[in-house]
Amino acid sequence: NAGVTQTPKFRILKIGQSMTLQCAQDMNHNYMYWYRQDPGMGLKLIYYSVGAGITDKGEVPNGYNVSRSTTEDFPLRLELAAPSQTSVYFCASSLFYDEQFFGPGTRLTVL
């Protein structure tokens, strides 16, 4: 049981490039989430999903897109990367309105 896994661990992008951050969970959780964490700030919710085929915006969705075609996977897409998207990105999952379990994070730098 690996829990929540994220790839890659680190990535450097140039301004204007795009990439997909991968997230997978093997706990058969319904809910999945993407957060970003900036220095000195709390985690901010980017997007979340309550099940396959259902996604919704969080607090800071601009510049990002998501899809959820399976229960296990919840990729986050960055289009036209900007320096403001330099951050640490965390994926999380939960069964319902209960404990959220987090992945190890992806550290992204946009130069």
Place this chain on the structure above:
Amino acid sequence: KQEVTQIPAALSVPEGENLVLNCSFTDSAIYNLQWFRQDPGKGLTSLLLIQSSQREQTSGRLNASLDKSSGRSTLYIAASQPGDSATYLCAVRITGGGNKLTFGTGTQLKVEL
């Protein structure tokens, strides 16, 4: 809008001391509250989840309390150890807000030998 505050931002204590970390929230209509631990460069590890109907939860040397009316939660760590050094985050889930968490900015704890 729910706001979550954690004071102090940093705390240093000698090994063996009992300590309390504070979490305040502005909207008392919460569904539950979750405490996390984050080690440098790592993800978040869930420590305790308190439902709105509960007053406290315990796990080993950790005890979390919840007072909705005053908008406060505390995390009590007994007999602190150097391995407890980490950043501790609280997060609140509001009633009717889906399963979205609002996080505090954390308290960075250092337990010294």
